[in-house]
Amino acid sequence: MAASRWILLLLLLILLLIASLSLGSVDIPTTDVIAILFGKQSNEPAWQAIIWDFRMTKAFTCILAGGGLSLAGLQMQTLFRNALAGPDVLGLSSGASLAVAALLLGQSAGLPLLTTNSTSIAVASSIGCFGVFIIMLAIAQRVQDNAALLLVGLMIGAATSSIVSILQYITQAEDLQLYIIWTFGSLGSLSWQEINLLGIVTVIGTVLAIASAKPLNAWLLGENYAQSLGINTRxxxxxxxxxxxxxxxVVTAFCGPIAFVGLAVPHLVKLVIKTSNHLILIPAVLLGGASLVLFCDIVTQLPRQNQLLPINAITALVGAPVVIWVIMRSRKISV
Incomplete structure (x- = not known):
């Protein structure tokens, strides 16, 4: 990958970060934002608190969530050799949605009422994701065909979605509103402690992805080819x-289900980077995903009336054209 393209991706991320810190209900000049980031005093003392206590936490959440989802999407598209595979094809997001729905909508269904603060929602989402992961892990050890595994993941997602639909149908309007708001996704409600945890877990997932770069490269030509190279495919x-x-x-637990990012970013990055080497694609996709979510977060603030648009609505507006382009670009939907 040419050095100029790395510089382009890094410059884009930096510019979007500065724009994200500058824009909001209170506009802060770019020069003051840069001064505050370098530890200098600004013209308004309150601006420093706004940036470090509110906007910087949101920007870091965007970077971690965008990078994590995009990397997961890249791995799923390569593993299943399907250009329309995303990070939710294994049913993890659906499992999280079911657990959160049981927490927020369960009272109407006769389930015991638990506290519904942000911590309990994150815990419930984590439990739902982990439960589906254990199921998929057990199935992956028995099913050797990736296409069959993909189908199982889609069926688990469909089954959990049907249960959520039943809970939505019988629940009260107040509880339903809380759940619907959660499904919109949220990037601005995390504390620095929660961001640290999100960052640590994201780094762990990224290290595992980097360690899988060689098998991912081999998988582009099929599982049989990977086995011929001596890779333990299981x-x-x-x-x-x-x-x-x-x-x-981890992203779903802290930010809710954010759609289309993991699906769209790998394709957008591949337009800039003409390579299939995952050692290059992985860091590029991390930068691209962080940049895209920062951009979408900036768009959510366009109303400028102390009211934000739902992040999922913006990511869908960006991701849907990419999906259409992928379909139109190839008759056969495969990587």
């Missing part, structure tokens, strides 16, 4: 699934 597949599950699960 162990490699479990490692790839573990990495994607960790990345998808």
């Amino acid at each position: 162990r490699a597949r479990l490692q790839i699934i573990l990495s994607a599950s960790i990345l998808t699960g």
Whole structure:
């Protein structure tokens, strides 16, 4: 990859980060933002608190969530050799949605009422993701065909979605509103302690992905080719699934289900980077995903009336044209 393209990706991320810190209900000049980031005093003392206590936490959440989901999407598209595979194809997001729905909508269904603060929602989402992951891990050890594994993941997602639909149908309007708001996704409600945890888990998932770069490169030509290179495909597949599950699960737990990012970013990055080497694609996709979510977060602030648009609505507007382009670009939907 040419050095100029790395510089382009890094420059884009930096510019979007500065724009994200500058824009909001209170506009802060770019020069003051840069001064505050370098530890200098600004013209308004309150601006420093706004940036470090509110906007920087949101920007870091965007970077971690965008990078994690995009990397998980890249791994799933390569593993299943399907250009329309995303980080939720294993049913992890659906499992999280079911657990959160049981927490927020369960009272109407006669389930015991638990506290519904942000911590309990994150815990419930994590439990749902982990439960589906254990099921998929057990199935992956028995099913050797990736296409069959993909179908199982889609069926688990369909089954959990049907249960959520039943809970939505019988629940009260107040509880239903809380759940619907959670499904919109949220990037601005994390504390620095929660961001540290999100960052640590994201790094773990990323390290596993980097360790899987060689099997991912071999998988581009099929599982048989990977085996001919001496790769233990069963162990490699479990490692790839573990990495994607960790990345998808932690982002969903802290930010809710954010759609289309993991699906769209790998294709957008491949337009800039003409390579299939995952040692190059992985860091590029991390930068691209962080940049895309920062951009979408900036768009959510366009109303400028102390009201934000749902992040999922913006990511869908960006991701849907990419999906259409992928379909139109190739008759056969495969990597």
